[in-house]
Amino acid sequence: MSIFDTFLNWSVFVESLPALLRGLWITVGLGLTSIVLGLAGGLLLVMLRLYGGLPMSPLAIGYIDVFRSVPVLVLLIVIYYALPFVGIRLSPFWAATTALSLVSAAYSAEILRAGIEGVPKGQFEAARAIGLSSIRQMTDIVLPQAVKLVIPPLTSNSINVMKDTALASVVAMPDLLKQATQAQALAANPTPLIGAAVIYVILLLPFVRSVGLLENRLNRRAR
Template sequence: MDLFLQTFFDFDIMRQAWPLLLKGAVMTLELCTIVIALGLMGGLTLALGALSSRRFVRALAISYIDLFRAIPPLVLIVFIYSGLPFAGIRLSPFVAVVIAFMLNNSAYFAEVFRAGILSIPRGQSEAARATGVSARHTMTRIVLPQAVRNVLPDLLSNVVEVVKMTSLASVVSLSELLYSAGMARAATYNSSPLILAAAMYLVVLWPLVRVISRFQRELAVQR
């Protein structure tokens, strides 16, 4: 038992590793902020494209969504960071990870947005257009606010997945939280920094999980 506690719960080693892990956590939050923002914008654009009346635009958006939902994000990271240099394109680990996650997450956000938009009765759009409201204003002021509210738990679930997925960035030596914990573990020959990293992920994600559960319960009652 003592060996177990010393290996995984050595608080002195956690204290020493804390500054390094804190820098990694800041990097993780920066990465999440950029990826989530780009994913939401890209996802909404793709969702509108997938619902477009123009066949070419619709086919292009759906093809993108299907393609990048099928490709594992780890494959995208490795390809962009290690494969593109063979074509003369060299990107920093941070940029490579942002691009890979944006490509992947925008496809998932697109499906959530599309489901939300389709959940709004078509009659609302037709009634708005009949009263002279433009198609753009109908979408932005009537359809989208309701659509986002209907799929808010799914959007938040995707956000949680993005935060967890940032740990994949360690494969290209990006100094996010997991990579920093791995460096501390290698330096101390002790797994306590990994436990500290797990606790830091938990502190960030647990409130989001509880918020998602609350929204799900509220939507279930309203329906």
């Protein structure tokens, strides 16, 4: 049997494609939901860390440090398999979303912190001088400038979240990888896994390229 029959079997791929596409939509939904919640959580965390005072700032720092240290897979297993013992039972989708969002929020908070601290201090002083409140300083002056600095690393973090959705297969969620694994078992052929890998590349490659383009554009503007 040739490599094409084993790994690139066209008939097996065509048969498994409907299942792969169903899994793709679930993967995209899981990834986008986790990215949005992670960004919202990261923004809240960075505000608490920089301006929350005691005790909120140390708590935010502790959260960021802990969840940047915990592997997503371990957190996912704890959420899905351990929380039911204390009366909290989540569906596979929301267990995966929770795990991905909690970790993404920690990384997003650090990225946003770097962006906010990268804004020149003179901008803060000027905002205070014209009498803007702390909220107006942040929304009108600081965040619009910080966003330009953090778009590339936030895009990279979003790509990582989308790739980590593959871990949801361990809690029996029918995402792209789970569908590919089941199709492989039914066909006794690894072609569906190769097909899933190709779909991941097609999905994520534009975002990977966009990071490089954004960084080049920002570097040209900086010069």
